[in-house]
Amino acid sequence: xxKIDGISSHYGGVQALDDISLALEEGEILALIGGNGAxxxxxxxxxxxxxRPSQGKIVFKGExxxxxxxxxxxxxxxxxxxxxxxxxGPLTVRENLELGAYRRRGKQNKKKISExxxxxxxxxxxxxxxxxxxxxxxxxxxxxxxAIGRGLMGKPVLLLxxxxxxxxxxLVVQEIISVIERLRKEGTTxxxxxxxxxxxxxxxDRAYVLKTGKIQLQGKASDLLEDGEVKRxxxxxxx
Amino acid sequence: MDFSQQIAQYIVxxxxxxxxxxxxxxxxxxxxxxxGIVNFAQCEFISLGGMFMYSLxxxxxxxxxxxxxxxxAGVALIGALIEIGPIRHARSKEIIVLIFLTIxxxxxxxxxxxxxxxxxxxxxxxxxxxxxxHLLGGATIVPQHIWIFAITVLVMxxxxxxxxxxxxxxxxxxxxxxxxAAALVGISVNRITLxxxxxxxxxxxxxxxxxxxxxTTSYDTGIMLGLxxxxxxxxxxYGNFAGAILGGVILGLLESLGAGLVSSQYxxxxxxxxxxxxxxxxxxxxxxxxxxxxx
Ligand SMILES: Nc1ncnc2c1ncn2[C@@H]1O[C@H](COP(=O)(O)OP(=O)(O)O)[C@@H](O)[C@H]1O
Ligand SMILES: [Mg+2]
Numbered sequence: 001x002x003k004i005d006g007i008s009s010h011y012g013g014v015q016a017l018d019d020i021s022l023a024l025e026e027g028e029i030l031a032l033i034g035g036n037g038a039x040x041x042x043x044x045x046x047x048x049x050x051x052r053p054s055q056g057k058i059v060f061k062g063e064x065x066x067x068x069x070x071x072x073x074x075x076x077x078x079x080x081x082x083x084x085x086x087x088x089g090p091l092t093v094r095e096n097l098e099l100g101a102y103r104r105r106g107k108q109n110k111k112k113i114s115e116x117x118x119x120x121x122x123x124x125x126x127x128x129x130x131x132x133x134x135x136x137x138x139x140x141x142x143x144x145x146x147a148i149g150r151g152l153m154g155k156p157v158l159l160l161x162x163x164x165x166x167x168x169x170x171l172v173v174q175e176i177i178s179v180i181e182r183l184r185k186e187g188t189t190x191x192x193x194x195x196x197x198x199x200x201x202x203x204x205d206r207a208y209v210l211k212t213g214k215i216q217l218q219g220k221a222s223d224l225l226e227d228g229e230v231k232r233x234x235x236x237x238x239x
Numbered sequence: 240m241d242f243s244q245q246i247a248q249y250i251v252x253x254x255x256x257x258x259x260x261x262x263x264x265x266x267x268x269x270x271x272x273x274x275g276i277v278n279f280a281q282c283e284f285i286s287l288g289g290m291f292m293y294s295l296x297x298x299x300x301x302x303x304x305x306x307x308x309x310x311x312a313g314v315a316l317i318g319a320l321i322e323i324g325p326i327r328h329a330r331s332k333e334i335i336v337l338i339f340l341t342i343x344x345x346x347x348x349x350x351x352x353x354x355x356x357x358x359x360x361x362x363x364x365x366x367x368x369x370x371x372x373h374l375l376g377g378a379t380i381v382p383q384h385i386w387i388f389a390i391t392v393l394v395m396x397x398x399x400x401x402x403x404x405x406x407x408x409x410x411x412x413x414x415x416x417x418x419x420a421a422a423l424v425g426i427s428v429n430r431i432t433l434x435x436x437x438x439x440x441x442x443x444x445x446x447x448x449x450x451x452x453x454x455t456t457s458y459d460t461g462i463m464l465g466l467x468x469x470x471x472x473x474x475x476x477y478g479n480f481a482g483a484i485l486g487g488v489i490l491g492l493l494e495s496l497g498a499g500l501v502s503s504q505y506x507x508x509x510x511x512x513x514x515x516x517x518x519x520x521x522x523x524x525x526x527x528x529x530x531x532x533x534x
Binding site: 048071079088 | 410419426
């Protein structure tokens with residue numbers, strides 16, 4: 001569905017990604033794990049058209065989208081839930097969700113959008129009570145749920161999740177993980193970026209390990225969970 | 240006229256001019272929220288609105304209402320062209336460079352207007368006669384004052400509806416808050432910017448059009464009005480819509496009362512004195528910055 005082919009990226013003179021290639025199959029969860037500064041966010045922003053690569057191709061359903069504008073990429077159904085959430089803080093929860101459906105604006109989608117709205121409140125019931133509150137007044141966990149909800153309002157064909165569990169309490173992480181699993185069951189293809197490698201690998205089909213801009217390892221998620229190097233570098237000692 | 244009558248008169252005048260400042264301040268805010276810049280060409284939008292209106296109504300004898308809308312649309316178009324051309328294609332996207340660019344554009348527009356219309360102050364007929372109406376407090380008011388209030392209130396209501404109820408308005412607010420997040424939900428930030436310039440053009444034009452019958456108009460009337468509208472925006476809290484109204488009204492009242500009670504010599508100085516005071520004491524203005532939190 002998505003093929004990244006020989007992508008390199010620079011910030012000024014500093015290289016962030018070095019000749020990355022990866023492929024994402026329809027319907028799978030692909031995990032991208034790696035430490036801080038490995039280049040995970042950079043890769044997602046390249047896919048979303050927020051930044052441009054210095055070389056390489058990004059092919060989505062047979063089309064090279066590497067020069068597309070962010071809004072054109074969103075129109076294709078490639079939707080990113082960014083690291084740090086990037087909500088519209090002073091706008092209400094409801095407005096944030098409505099804007100999530102911006103790419104589908106127009107009369108013909110009205111009914112579907114309001115169904116999706118209900119569906120998202122069912123996924124994240126805490127949001128229902130907060131609909132008329134400013135997004136910035138929510139707790140961290142609620143904000144992450146809203147960020148994912150806003151992403152889902154765009155009806156993603158491919159969902160890019162950038163560290164959805166970052167800084168959240170274990171219980172909230174659990175809730176978000178189970179939502180991700182549910183989305184997969186319902187047919188959404190997901191690229192899941194995480195530092196929380198254990199949780200990510202448990203729910204993913206395959207995974208890539210990124211280290212200082214290069215792909216270090218790749219394979220079935222279940223194999224990587226048992227891999228000695230991954231265990232040592234990303235899974236910690238205790239568990 | 241006794242003292243209380245005089246005060247009432249100053250208040251009416253102050254509210255009228257304050258309404259104009261509020262509209263102008265809105266124009267500044269809209270572009271600021273979309274782009275982060277201060278658009279000094281806003282001043283020229285006001286002059287052009289007045290001069291288009293003058294040309295259509297006085298020179299070409301076009302119907303008043305039609306002239307109103309053509310003038311508004313004309314200036315909106317000029318706003319859009321400014322964005323599509325120089326602003327969008329500026330090599331540097333630095334805020335300070337773009338602000339200077341708007342100052343340059345302002346000069347170009349004013350120079351062109353001077354070539355077209357000369358430097359004379361010209362009159363535009365009032366929308367519905369000049370017969371003064373006597374108010375309760377003993378103040379008198381010409382019908383154009385009522386037009387100014389009514390149109391300003393209507394404009395504010397429409398803006399409120401637009402920004403709170405329509406998807407496009409919400410998209411504009413969202414873009415002001417976080418451009419990257421706006422792009423990530425599929426909002427075209429370029430389109431929003433273009434729209435905000437056209438929108439501000441229309442607002443500036445409305446201000447220039449409705450005040451013209453009272454104060455006459457010329458190729459450069461917008462400078463003073465524009466700078467005072469800018470002061471009103473700062474006073475209320477730059478980028479803040481409620482602040483624009485509040486700032487406009489306060490500034491209009493202080494100016495009118497100050498000119499009446501102290502000395503009309505200092506009328507223009509009052510606005511800038513207040514501007515400096517705000518920048519010193521509370522740079523975020525009365526209501527604080529708008530929703531925009533640049534990231
Ligand atoms: N806007 C930026 N400007 C300059 N360097 C950046 C920028 N964003 C990221 N980098 C650098 O690029 C590298 C990869 O960063 P990032 O993609 O954010 O990694 P990750 O998401 O894996 O933590 C890091 O070395 C980081 O310092
Ligand atoms: Mg990151």
